[in-house]
């Protein structure tokens with residue numbers, strides 16, 4: 255079974271990461287890390303409750319009627335402080351990693367290799383092993399520091415996919431926009447999906 259790492263960090267729009275998670279579970283095993291900062295923001299913006307990241311995620315997936323037996327088999331939670339987790343090592347093989355959404359703090363730590371939590375360590379490992387790393391940095395407006403960090407990472411081969419909606423797919427709801435952005439992010443791992451209508 256293919257393995258993916260997904261991290262959700264503390265920016266507005268955590269629901270984008272949850273939508274990517276829902277889709278990734280169709281494709282394989284997902285190692286999920288929620289940053290401390292992400293949890294209260296997801297609770298505030300979505301209304302999904304829970305003290306632990308796993309509870310918040312479960313209530314989101316439950317609302318989407320995702321099948322529990324699939325989750326039990328494929329979804330593995332890791333604490334961001336747990337630097338002993340398998341995804342901390344390059345010898346643990348994965349297809350790659352997503353950080354959706356990616357805060358400017360995590361972006362800057364990544365661009366300097368300052369790996370003091372599991373999210374940044376796993377991303378650093380993904381990069382050093384030459385595996386696909388897809389990030390969706392979220393901030394607006396962007397300072398020159400944010401832009402320089404993104405450019406540095408893009409030059410190192412990281413796929414930088416900011417959460418920017420497209421309008422050619424004629425979105426009618428916020429969910430349509432979330433799906434469009436999640437689809438563009440997942441495209442970068444070369445996975446099939448029906449999240450948005452492609453231009454013909």
Ligand SMILES: Cc1cc2nc3c(=O)[nH]c(=O)nc-3n(C[C@H](O)[C@H](O)[C@H](O)COP(=O)(O)O)c2cc1C
Pocket residue numbers: 262263264265266289290291292295356357358359360392393394
């Ligand atoms: C409600 C709220 C919204 C935030 N939105 C953003 C954001 O859109 N982008 C960003 O870079 N930081 C945002 N932040 C700040 C980050 O949460 C903060 O820098 C944090 O240290 C990020 O840590 P993490 O990358 O480990 O999740 C927000 C904070 C709060 C409380």
